Amino acid sequence: MAIGGDRLTFANGGAFMQDTRREVEQYLARGRTRLKGSLLLFAKVPVAIGLTIASWAVLIFVQPGVAGALFCLAGLVLGALLTAFCVQHDANHGAYFRRRRYNHLLGWTADALLGFSSYAWRVKHNVAHHTYTNVDGYDADITQVPFARLMPVQEPRPWYRLQHYYIWFLYCLMALRWQTVGDVAAFARGTIGNSALRVPRGWDLAGLVGGKVIFVSWAIVVPLLVYPWWGVVVAYLVYSMVVSLIMAVTFQLAHCVEEADFTSAEQLAAERRLWAVHEVETTVDFCPRNPVLSWVVGGLNYQIEHHLFPRVPHTHYAHIAKIVQRNAEQHGVRYVTQRSLRAALGSHFRHLRTMGRMGVPVALEMG
């Protein structure tokens, strides 16, 4: 059996994944493990959505002074991050409920509260990124040409020499792009990476349009009724850029680092890899012993486990990581964990610098 589309496939199964899956299923079947994990997951929903609504309501109805407004803005940022990492991400992967419809409904928080289409996210993230992780042209997260070069097989350009400095600004703009033209452009193109994106119909279309209307209403229109336009513009830009930067960096630290593997469709066609091995070797965990960070980023510091078991609630990843690591060592699969956030950020920075310099003519390199 193979995973992937007609043009690019991976081999499924393999002893590493079979042993790992068996142990993970045994762990989840033990006592009330599943129930506890689900309760911890569901407990995050009222925190994320409640924090967002409370912060917004104080800003609009109480209209506190500058210090109070900044405090509320910080609440909106944290609420958005929790919604992005702990609610919509798990829901759009199908980790909250057994029924797809309920997962999509909770995943719609991406449309209403974050301003980007959950329908497009499921193709961009679940298909393009999760199936073709770190494959040039297929994984939209790692294909950012001509703005940045994130892997060796991509063509060098002179401006990439500075990408380790300017990319942080691009990360800040990512959410703004998806909130404005990103979704529409993807629907017009009909693809994300090399994955087909069909224009939504029926309830999916209603969710897309309704979500945009709700997001623009609470984030722009209602604030304009009580604050001067320049205040709304500045607050919106700060909110969107901070959320965007933290989201982008969190996802990039798992895949766009020195220790991760990168590949092209040609290389994969020549050597048909086991999908599970490909996922582990293109992904890196970070800060495994930081429960606060794990809670806030929704287990995205355990991305190896997330890529192998995306439908398992992230509240189980800390335990599953021990199973995956032990099996990886037994089966000779490269499993990398960054001890600290600083180490992970340093590796991302150095990877960007190396990719920017690689293949640039010597005169430029020395200049």
Ligand SMILES: [Zn+2]
């Ligand atoms: Zn995911």
